[in-house]
Amino acid sequence: MFHLASSLYTQYTKREQYNVLILGLDNAGKTTFLEHLKLLYPPPGEPPRKSRKSTEANSDQSTIQALKAKRILPTVGQNTITVKFEASKESQLSTQYNNINLKFWDLGGQRSLRSMWSRYFTSCHGIIFIIDSTDTERFQECYDTLMEITHDLSWTNQENNAAEMVNVPILMLANKQDLPEAVDLVALKTGVFIRLVSELEATDSKLLPVSVLENQGLVESLEWLVTRLVYNKPNKQPQYK
Numbered sequence: 695m696f697h698l699a700s701s702l703y704t705q706y707t708k709r710e711q712y713n714v715l716i717l718g719l720d721n722a723g724k725t726t727f728l729e730h731l732k733l734l735y736p737p738p739g740e741p742p743r744k745s746r747k748s749t750e751a752n753s754d755q756s757t758i759q760a761l762k763a764k765r766i767l768p769t770v771g772q773n774t775i776t777v778k779f780e781a782s783k784e785s786q787l788s789t790q791y792n793n794i795n796l797k798f799w800d801l802g803g804q805r806s807l808r809s810m811w812s813r814y815f816t817s818c819h820g821i822i823f824i825i826d827s828t829d830t831e832r833f834q835e836c837y838d839t840l841m842e843i844t845h846d847l848s849w850t851n852q853e854n855n856a857a858e859m860v861n862v863p864i865l866m867l868a869n870k871q872d873l874p875e876a877v878d879l880v881a882l883k884t885g886v887f888i889r890l891v892s893e894l895e896a897t898d899s900k901l902l903p904v905s906v907l908e909n910q911g912l913v914e915s916l917e918w919l920v921t922r923l924v925y926n927k928p929n930k931q932p933q934y935k
């Protein structure tokens with residue numbers, strides 16, 4: 695009885711925290727994505743940011759300019775941020791999404807660093823996989839890397855041999871859509887990635903076009919992910935902070 699009361703107390707007084715891994719090949723835009731999130735969403739305990747959509751207000755243009763001026767170096771270790779999720783007015787998400795913090799881990803995408811990714815798998819509630827839509831020569835490598843992630847042995851529960859990957863949502867972002875040479879979503883889906891749908895059948899996944907630099911599709915993408923994290927709550931409980 696005490697445990698039930700204490701767990702209910704925790705659930706009603708603390709915020710839910712979901713851990714999200716940001717993966718993808720080097721130069722895909724992972725750290726740029728993280729930096730933009732920092733500008734759009736406040737850390738826990740701070741008031742809301744003014745605007746989030748590129749169309750919402752001119753102030754967002756200065757955010758984009760600030761981001762462009764920033765020198766982002768290739769990631770060698772990890773970058774971590776925690777933000778307070780706030781649904782946009784357009785999303786009409788219910789109040790159950792008002793109590794969520796998202797912790798992001800941005801890891802280096804260079805080939806030599808990818809073996810470190812699997813250490814984070816069991817602690818994550820969701821994955822964002824970023825694809826450089828202009829880097830056509832490496833689409834196959836993107837596909838293979840995604841397959842390696844989903845088939846990694848660290849997802850397997852050693853005790854009961856169950857696959858813990860099932861239901862961990864994967865959001866794939868076709869990034870750099872602001873560039874003229876970017877391959878669009880239709881071409882991406884019918885090209886190398888055509889087998890993705892059947893390969894990821896058991897997984898909650900989505901491929902969306904974005905420009906993380908120009909804030910195109912960023913808010914909508916995050917809102918899709920949050921709805922899926924909450925949907926998967928019975929399988930993978932959030933932390934309470």
Ligand SMILES: Nc1nc2c(ncn2[C@@H]2O[C@H](COP(=O)(O)OP(=O)(O)OP(=O)(O)O)[C@@H](O)[C@H]2O)c(=O)[nH]1
Binds near residue numbers: 768769804869904
């Ligand atoms: N035009 C354009 N450039 C982008 C976009 N996103 C990232 N970039 C550029 O792509 C380059 C690499 O971005 P990063 O964020 O460092 O890439 P990363 O995935 O973190 O790379 P690693 O840390 O090496 O794994 C930078 O020059 C960014 O400015 C985008 O949406 N549009």
Ligand SMILES: [Mg+2]
Binds near residue numbers: 724726800802
């Ligand atoms: Mg990086």
